[in-house]
Amino acid sequence: MSRIGKRPVELPSGVEANVSGQTVEVKGPKGARSFTFTDDVTLEVADNAITVTPRGKSKRARQQWGMSRTTVANLVQGVTNGFKKELEIQGVGYRAQLQGNVLKLNLGLSHDVDFTVPEGVTVTCPKQTEIVVEGNDEQLVGQVAANIRDWRRPEPYKGKGIRYKGEYIFRKEGKKK
Incomplete structure (x- = not known):
């Protein structure tokens, strides 16, 4: 289990996130950022949080899990604080x-x-x-x-x-x- 990957990314007030396929787009006071993830992870937006889960139990899926969650957290921090x-x-x-x-x-x-x-x-x-x-x-x-x-x-x-x-x-x- 990825300790980093299993934590959801909280969305602060004034930040919106949209997931379409493997692309997540985050909009906030400092601008908008988007990123396209690999097919090894699944992204979901619910309860003002973004959760990242791996697809399958392969080594690559587990590697991408924590990295994808960190990338989402960086997108959110970038559009809020920079x-x-x-x-x-x-x-x-x-x-x-x-x-x-x-x-x-x-x-x-x-x-x-x-x-x-x-x-x-x-x-x-x-x-x-x-x-x-x-x-x-x-x-x-x-x-x-x-x-x-x-x-x-x-x-x-x-x-x-x-x-x-x-x-x-x-x-x-x-x-x-």
Whole structure:
């Protein structure tokens, strides 16, 4: 039995869910999201909750059960609260600024990095050394944050680079004479 899969996903007030075949569509205050599931699970909406049950006892059905329930929970959370990733920039002269739909990063390279923000995600820069990525799709928010971080990952000697807020970077000792 999947401990995650057997729990129903509660629908908060203001959120609607429709299931047609293997597609679930969730609408809420932050927008609408939909997802098509495999034929290994069955989705039902009843009593302001979505329940996911496996079809059969095969290994694949049991694997898809918990993953499908988590995906539904992420859809519901995305349309109610949304998802947010915060990045910090550390380094002398490293900074970011938003110009329209383009994030300009000055990261000590020979050129400025122009990162075009994709559709469905909002990026803000409250300070020159902070970047906030928000949206209702958890996968897209995480991927955009990871793409921004990849331009200058934090290095272990001085700690310079782009890191997630609260991320611990293991520091190494430099060469000794």
